[in-house]
Amino acid sequence: MIRAHVLICGGTGCTSSGSDKIHEAFERELAAADLAGEIKLVRTGCFGLCAVGPVVIVHPDGTFYSRVKAEDVPEIVSEHLLKGRPVKRLEYKDVDESVREQVNVSLNDTTFYKTQKRVALRNCGVIDPEDINEYIAMDGYAALGKVLTSMTPDDVIKTILDSGLRGRGGGGFPTGLKWTFAKNSVSEKKYVVCNADEGDPGAFMDRSILEGDPHAVLEAMAIAGYAIGADEGYIYVRAEYPIAVHRLQVAIGQAREMGLLGKDIFGSGFNFDITLRLGAGAFVCGEETALLTSIEGNRGEPRPRPPFPAVKGLFGQPTIINNVETYANVCQIILKGADWFASMGTEKSKGTKVFALGGNITNTGLVEIPMGTTLREVVEQIGGGVPNGKKFKAAQTGGPSGGCIPASLIDTPIDYDNLIAIGSMMGSGGLIVMDEDTCMVDIAKFFLEFTVDESCGKCAPCRIGTRRMLEILEKITHGQATMEDLDKLEDLAKYIKENSACGLGQTAPNPVLSTLRYFRDEYVAHVVDKKCPAGVCKALLSYSIDPEKCRGCTACARKCPADAISGAVKQPHTIDTQKCIKCGVCMSTCRFGAVVKG
């Protein structure tokens, strides 16, 4: 009998900070202590709290260890697993003091987890993704069994429609409607495609689902295949996600071996199989028509819609294409019912949404919240607030296609329609928090640089237009722009939105438009006053030394890499602005606060 489980996070985040070595150390130490027969090691997917990784959880008590190192493992084994005394110094310290004072806080009681609602992530960090038996123990493949033995394709589609599930990839199109269109298209051959080409900077929701619960996606794709009458599926996943790719391969192999993929599944006569296609990492391939073109073996470029993929998709056949997280909800909806799903969320956005929290936030990681949760709850409670005593300035959602939500709108309930109304969008779920030291013009420039790089070049508005916008932004951040440039920027943005061929170009100006809408004064400060209020844009900065405060200690002069600081010992120093490269080393070196930036 196994009396305890040690769960070690095997997500990309914790793996890159050394959870492989921790796993090896546990194997070694458990064997040495003769505990290998009664303690099971499990390599799971992402727990969500990536900021404090590598994460190790010990069950049944649920002890939550954070920032574990391989050197800590002997102590965990001899103290906790042998003698039953949890290693206090390694236990996770909650941001909330009242929680911190409780004894033996389990994962679900922490401030980070307690307001989350895990549907798509329900198995992530719970099961071993490389063992189909553990998935089956958690009701895995029961939804597919139910669908194939007791539901008609129309029943399935009606359940999905009634649940109110909308596409989690960004657009928010009702999933059931998409399936209806594909079902109604008459054809011998149809396809089910999973869009796992997650490309937004800072987004890792889909990767974590694939790494933590790959079977949930496979099972949902088979259900979708049954609903629309397809027998073949493709998962288009980035080659830069090696762990996700590996686990998908293992999962597909195990499902085939058990007859959960392949011919005559559950004796129903229904056949379904899935092929993996690795994407080379072009952002445009997240756009559905470009993705399909890429699967077909061609250069990933979008094609005009209509015809929509549901009518004429992969290899010219009717195709549904859904995002990873969308599929991850499907099995739960089938098992628990449309009403259960529709009971979560807001009027028009049902269920939950996974966000990858990043940027200036204490708890960097993966969170799943019911739709309609306010941004304030996500940032201040679950996220643990902005670190280093800084003020919250804005949150960016939707990546290069989305926009910024300023601090004044922090109480906005997050759902598809509210985010669109305030000029941002849900996107796939990247949520980047920015503090007062962030320059909004610089952020807009960052995202535009990304889209300029990633524009496929097929249509002129996107290829040329975004490049021209970037040039104007560069002028602004260098203090060389005029107010006319701001108008030009806005005109160009609107033109690109209206005239680009695909979603990439149509949404590329959003970061600029939304920052112009909420932070216009910052743009004006760059243009008129030639100042960057956040002190980020180097060209508009100058460093100087306050002679009142300077003690002439020479520390800054010795550190300055450009030899720009001069002055005699115990006399006030000065900075030669001609030589200064604005690296800021003097400012961080000075112990008297004498260096000022402005």
Next chain:
Amino acid sequence: MKSLEELAALREQMKNRVILREGSGSIRVVVGMATCGIAAGARPVLGTFVEEVAKENLTDRVTVSQTGCIGICQYEPVLAVCDAHKASVPYVNMPPEKAKRVVAEHLRDGKVVEEYTIGKAE
């Protein structure tokens, strides 16, 4: 996979593999594993509980875990059977042979083995 029954049977069989992660079972056997306990031979007692609970198919209800020194070192090995709905029962002077009887009578059949409890030892 040919039928729902086959899947259900496999699921039942596999449930035991993950049930620990949903928290403790309704009954917890807590073995004192402080230095005094280990010196008095608590390690094989813990091992016996782990084996016997599995043999009796009680893994879905019973969690075996350990704790530190309870303070009655003269009675080691010491353990307690904690039932969520009843007062916990402390057993003392517990070598592995006696542990088997506790599993069979107390954990399986629900009858406290009075003669091994702390009340009788005093």
